[in-house]
Amino acid sequence: MKAAPFAYVRPGTVADVVAELSREGSKVIAGGQSLVPVLAMRLGRPAQLIDINAVPELSALSRDNGSLRVGATVRQRQLQREQVAATVPLIRLALPWVGHREVRSRGTVCGSIAHADPSAELPAVAACLEATMVLTSARGTRQVPAVDFFTGALSTVIEPEELLSEVVFPVAKPGEGFGFGEFARRHGDFALAGVAVRVRTTGESVDARLTCFGVSDVPVSVDVSSQLHAALETTGPDPSRADLLSALAEHTPDVADDVVDTTGDSHASPAYRRQLISALAAREVSRAYVSARDSESEGRSR
Structure with missing residues (x-):
């Protein structure tokens, strides 16, 4: 099957992304490894896809005050290979189990967590480490702990007008x-x-x-x-x-x-x-x- 018709936009700033999210039926796409199969089988029919890959700040991957901050467009393969990711060893242990190398080269960390598949590895890592999800909308940002983030199979607390802009993982400590x-x-x-x-x-x-x-x-x-x-x-x-x-x-x-x-x-x-x-x-x-x-x-x- 093919996806149902949809509009496509590629904003360049977070402000533009959240502005587009206010339009009814909008859906964010970054790596597309979870979303594209859903579209192809017509299990989802968004009116508009918002491609966030042109937003520079969403590709940030950095260590900050004892935390590893992973932006919305950071690829799983990038996190697997970057030295800074070694500060969160559990991610390094889990990522080789995520799909195949080709999937990890396009799939994003935030996308997998937002998709919330019950069999997925990265949501479990976020829950185990008690990571924090940063949700951004036109109203500002809010932080949600992993324990409160997942509400059911393929379901989270993300509102239709919100973007999972980054996930914050605690870095490992001695002991x-x-x-x-x-x-x-x-x-x-x-x-x-x-x-x-x-x-x-x-x-x-x-x-x-x-x-x-x-x-x-x-x-x-x-x-x-x-x-x-x-x-x-x-x-x-x-x-x-x-x-x-x-x-x-x-x-x-x-x-x-x-x-x-x-x-x-x-x-x-x-x-x-x-x-x-x-x-x-x-x-x-x-x-x-x-x-x-x-x-x-x-x-x-x-």
């Missing part, structure tokens, strides 16, 4: 470690289930956050600090990753039971997704803990 994993039928396919993990260690204190995707309408974040503590009581405070993974595997099935909220589909049943989440969570929490422990030790030795 933090990260893990990311997913399972798909083929690499580049939508994930049947996946996890993003952040672990913080400060002396005896350990904090672990697990975000699951592909198992509900939105990314599901849970605190798994108690499960990690229980595993460390079995292994001791300085376990090998293999020993910690084995100990965690005793506790992650209960977590999987809580987070999987789907009736299943032709690709995987709820029970199978629970098995995937349990295995992925044990693997990636153990990876993140060992990384956090090593990061804390390096920080003390400096």
Whole structure:
């Protein structure tokens, strides 16, 4: 099929973009990797497409006061390769799983987050890191934390006249470690289930956050600090990753039971997704803990 007819504009400033968004039926396009298939199948019929690629300030990628600011037209491939992105290791872990290289070369970080596909990697990363979404309209800007941003499958709090102008990710600190994993039928396919993990260690204190995707309408974040503590009581405070993974595997099935909220589909049943989440969570929490422990030790030795 072909897209239904639409008007096309290519403004050069943010002010012009938000002015065009006030027109009924307008839709923003940047990379188009999510939107173009929707148009081609006529699942969406916008009256007007607003191409934001000519707006210089939306291509900004910078570190600012402990945060990484990613503009609306920053490509996923660019973020994967730029050195400044190394300050947010979880993004670096997740991006190779996003589609294929050709998709990442055009697809934008903000576009994937705004599309809010339940099986997408970048919304889960934003939720796990508690990123902040900056929404711009003719009324000004507002900041929305990731926990409040996603409202359902392919649904967010973005109003029709608003633009997701940037996403602000916190940079990693000493004592933090990260893990990311997913399972798909083929690499580049939508994930049947996946996890993003952040672990913080400060002396005896350990904090672990697990975000699951592909198992509900939105990314599901849970605190798994108690499960990690229980595993460390079995292994001791300085376990090998293999020993910690084995100990965690005793506790992650209960977590999987809580987070999987789907009736299943032709690709995987709820029970199978629970098995995937349990295995992925044990693997990636153990990876993140060992990384956090090593990061804390390096920080003390400096």
